[in-house]
Amino acid sequence: MSRGVIVIPTYNEIENIEIILEKVFVLDLGFDILIVDDNSPDKTYEKVQKIIDANTYDGQLHLLIRAKKEGLGKAYVAGFKWCLKRDYLFIIEMDADLSHDPKYLPAFIENIKEYDLIIGSRYVKGGGVINWSPLRKFISYGGSTYARTILGIPIKDVTGGFKCFRREVLESIGLDDIISTGYAFQIEMNYRTILKGFKIKEVPITFKDRIAGKSKLSKKIFIEALLNVVMLRLNKKQIFKVD
Numbered sequence: 001m002s003r004g005v006i007v008i009p010t011y012n013e014i015e016n017i018e019i020i021l022e023k024v025f026v027l028d029l030g031f032d033i034l035i036v037d038d039n040s041p042d043k044t045y046e047k048v049q050k051i052i053d054a055n056t057y058d059g060q061l062h063l064l065i066r067a068k069k070e071g072l073g074k075a076y077v078a079g080f081k082w083c084l085k086r087d088y089l090f091i092i093e094m095d096a097d098l099s100h101d102p103k104y105l106p107a108f109i110e111n112i113k114e115y116d117l118i119i120g121s122r123y124v125k126g127g128g129v130i131n132w133s134p135l136r137k138f139i140s141y142g143g144s145t146y147a148r149t150i151l152g153i154p155i156k157d158v159t160g161g162f163k164c165f166r167r168e169v170l171e172s173i174g175l176d177d178i179i180s181t182g183y184a185f186q187i188e189m190n191y192r193t194i195l196k197g198f199k200i201k202e203v204p205i206t207f208k209d210r211i212a213g214k215s216k217l218s219k220k221i222f223i224e225a226l227l228n229v230v231m232l233r234l235n236k237k238q239i240f241k242v243d
C-alpha cells in the first residue's frame, strides 16, 4: 500500500487510458491508481481489467466499476469512499484525457506537506491553457470568476479537476451531502474544504485540451454549475456545520 492514490474517473476513454497509466507509472512515484468507470459503452473497464490481470503495474492499479453513468461527482465520491476504507494519506483527482500532465505530481506532493488541498491551477502566474478556443477559455475563466465572486472564496481556478486532498479533508467535508454532479462538483469540493477551515494552495499547471475521445461538457452540466453556485451560497450555514 502506498501513501498516495490517484483517482481517475473514466467514461469512454479507451483511446487515452493506457497512455495515461503509462505516463503516471513511468514517473515511479509509488502511488496507486484507482480507475472509476461508469460502465463505459466503449468498454474502457475491460482494458483496465486486462492490465490488472497482466499485473503490469505490480498490484498498484485498481478498478471500481459502477452500474451506470451518473456524472463525475458521483463517480468521484464512490472512488473517495473506496480510498478512505484504505490507509492512503492523500488522494489525487485527475482526468483520463491527458489534459492533466502527471509531471506536476511531484509539486503536488511537495506542497501537500504544508497544505490540506492542492489545486493544479490554470489561472495563477505560470499556469495556462493550450488548444482551447477563445469561447471555451471565456466559459472557463468566466465560470471561475462567477463562482469565486458569489461564494466569496480566494481561489483563482475554481473548476479545475487536477487536485490533491489530504485524507482528513475528505473525511470531514460531508461526502454524502454533496449536491453537484458535473463541473459544479469541483466548485462544491473547494467550497466545503474552505468552510471547514482547511488550507488551500494553487500550484500552476498548463492544461492541454484533449486530443482523443469526446468532451462530456454539456449544456445541462453548465446550467447545473451556474445554479449550484447560488444553492451552495444559500446553504452556507448548513455546509459549514457538516462533520
Ligand SMILES: Nc1nc2c(ncn2[C@@H]2O[C@H](COP(=O)(O)OP(=O)(O)OP(=O)(O)O)[C@@H](O)[C@H]2O)c(=O)[nH]1
Residues within 6 Å of the ligand: 008, 009, 010, 011, 012, 013, 036, 037, 038, 069, 070, 071, 072, 075, 094, 095, 096, 097, 099, 161, 210, 214, 215, 216, 217
Ligand atoms: N466515471 C465517470 N467518469 C466521467 C463522467 N463524466 C466524465 N467523466 C470522466 O471525468 C474526466 C473529466 O471529465 P470532464 O472534464 O467532465 O469532461 P471532459 O470530457 O474531460 O471535457 P473537456 O475537458 O471539456 O474535454 C474524464 O476522465 C472523463 O472520462 C461520468 O459520468 N462518470
Ligand SMILES: [Mg+2]
Residues within 6 Å of the ligand: 095, 097, 099, 210
Ligand atoms: Mg477534460
